[in-house]
Amino acid sequence: MTGRLEFWFELGSNYSYLSMMRIEELARQYAVHIDWHPFLLGPIFKSFGWETSPFVLQKEKGNYMWHDIARQCRKHGLPWTRPTTFPRPTLLPMRVAIWAQSEPWLAAFCRRVMTMNFAEDRDVHTEEAIRPVLEELGLNASGVLDAAQSIQNKERLRNQTERARTLGIFGAPTFIVNGSMYWGNDRLEDAVLDAAGKTNGS
Amino acid sequence: MTGRLEFWFELGSNYSYLSMMRIEELARQYAVHIDWHPFLLGPIFKSFGWETSPFVLQKEKGNYMWHDIARQCRKHGLPWTRPTTFPRPTLLPMRVAIWAQSEPWLAAFCRRVMTMNFAEDRDVHTEEAIRPVLEELGLNASGVLDAAQSIQNKERLRNQTERARTLGIFGAPTFIVNGSMYWGNDRLEDAVLDAAGKTNGS
Numbered sequence: 393m394t395g396r397l398e399f400w401f402e403l404g405s406n407y408s409y410l411s412m413m414r415i416e417e418l419a420r421q422y423a424v425h426i427d428w429h430p431f432l433l434g435p436i437f438k439s440f441g442w443e444t445s446p447f448v449l450q451k452e453k454g455n456y457m458w459h460d461i462a463r464q465c466r467k468h469g470l471p472w473t474r475p476t477t478f479p480r481p482t483l484l485p486m487r488v489a490i491w492a493q494s495e496p497w498l499a500a501f502c503r504r505v506m507t508m509n510f511a512e513d514r515d516v517h518t519e520e521a522i523r524p525v526l527e528e529l530g531l532n533a534s535g536v537l538d539a540a541q542s543i544q545n546k547e548r549l550r551n552q553t554e555r556a557r558t559l560g561i562f563g564a565p566t567f568i569v570n571g572s573m574y575w576g577n578d579r580l581e582d583a584v585l586d587a588a589g590k591t592n593g594s
Numbered sequence: 595m596t597g598r599l600e601f602w603f604e605l606g607s608n609y610s611y612l613s614m615m616r617i618e619e620l621a622r623q624y625a626v627h628i629d630w631h632p633f634l635l636g637p638i639f640k641s642f643g644w645e646t647s648p649f650v651l652q653k654e655k656g657n658y659m660w661h662d663i664a665r666q667c668r669k670h671g672l673p674w675t676r677p678t679t680f681p682r683p684t685l686l687p688m689r690v691a692i693w694a695q696s697e698p699w700l701a702a703f704c705r706r707v708m709t710m711n712f713a714e715d716r717d718v719h720t721e722e723a724i725r726p727v728l729e730e731l732g733l734n735a736s737g738v739l740d741a742a743q744s745i746q747n748k749e750r751l752r753n754q755t756e757r758a759r760t761l762g763i764f765g766a767p768t769f770i771v772n773g774s775m776y777w778g779n780d781r782l783e784d785a786v787l788d789a790a791g792k793t794n795g796s
Binding site: 440450452453455456459460463467560561562563572573574575576578579582591 | 642652654655657658661662665669762763764765774775776777778780781784793
């Protein structure tokens with residue numbers, strides 16, 4: 393039996409970027425199946441009474457975070473450019489992600505969007521930004537963009553976000569293994585090992 | 595030349611407990627000198643407008659934290675009992691710690707107090723609680739307690755805490771290596787490696 397790991401992420405979250413770029417290799421190494429769970433952080437933060445990212449609201453932690461994330465990217469050999477806009481609006485690519493939740497191209501799409509956001513300092517919320525990404529993946533970009541912006545799919549992303557809130561998810565990335573929660577890129581290895589049955593878990 | 599690492603900690607901080615129990619062995623392994631910096635978290639949190647720990651203020655993160663810390667203790671082979679009082683008042687042992695900042699018995703004292711707090715679920719803020727700890731270390735307990743509670747020493751802890759705030763420290767444990775900050779027990783290894791010159795640092 394293959395272990396499974398739920399990966400809850402948001403394309404505007406910088407620590408989700410670190411996990412997005414590392415998770416597939418780790419999952420492959422330990423034969424763990426990834427269930428992809430894009431969700432919106434904004435409404436979660438709003439439910440705490442916050443109008444934006446805690447990294448913006450709490451200046452000291454925010455200052456540290458920019459230092460830490462650059463160092464972590466160096467450690468993991470990942471490209472990094474501090475985004476001139478943070479947090480970047482990600483609603484459109486998040487809608488694409490939830491629509492493509494079970495598609496084989498989802499991970500490649502997310503890696504590309506995150507690379508644009510966190511390595512190339514490019515906006516990702518417009519059709520102009522997302523269309524070429526879909527085309528590079530060999531997809532019918534207009535078809536995907538229409539489906540992603542359908543009423544049903546918008547509702548799907550809202551429901552997924554509400555489910556995150558109900559599960560007690562308060563940040564991203566979050567990993568869930570057999571109902572047990574791991575928060576933050578720093579717990580990715582622990583979560584994968586748990587899913588692979590290599591620890592006594594949680 | 596030996597590398598140096600500043601260890602900023604608070605005896606009431608559960609993630610400081612994890613680092614306190616691990617830092618000496620790691621520092622020995624990499625021939626790194628530890629500069630001990632006890633400071634009070636309470637005034638730091640107050641400076642952010644918080645009346646208590648963010649783990650208490652933010653229920654979802656708090657719930658997760660209790661799960662995470664138990665799992666981390668298991669991972670590192672450390673005893674753990676969830677404290678029935680959190681955060682526990684630590685002013686008296688913190689005053690002892692700052693007074694003993696350069697004493698060879700400081701680390702043993704801190705380990706013992708943290709074990710009482712986080713493994714034995716015992717209060718640590720009274721003279722009755724701290725006296726036997728000092729006696730077990732072969733010290734003149736009354737002498738130390740008097741010195742720790744002198745006006746000058748209370749002022750010293752206030753100054754140390756103010757210095758932490760000025761440095762941008764927003765939580766504990768925090769490690770500083772050549773002016774570069776590492777926050778959280780999850781960064782202990784990185785900080786020690788940086789101090790030992792084993793990474794390109796920060």
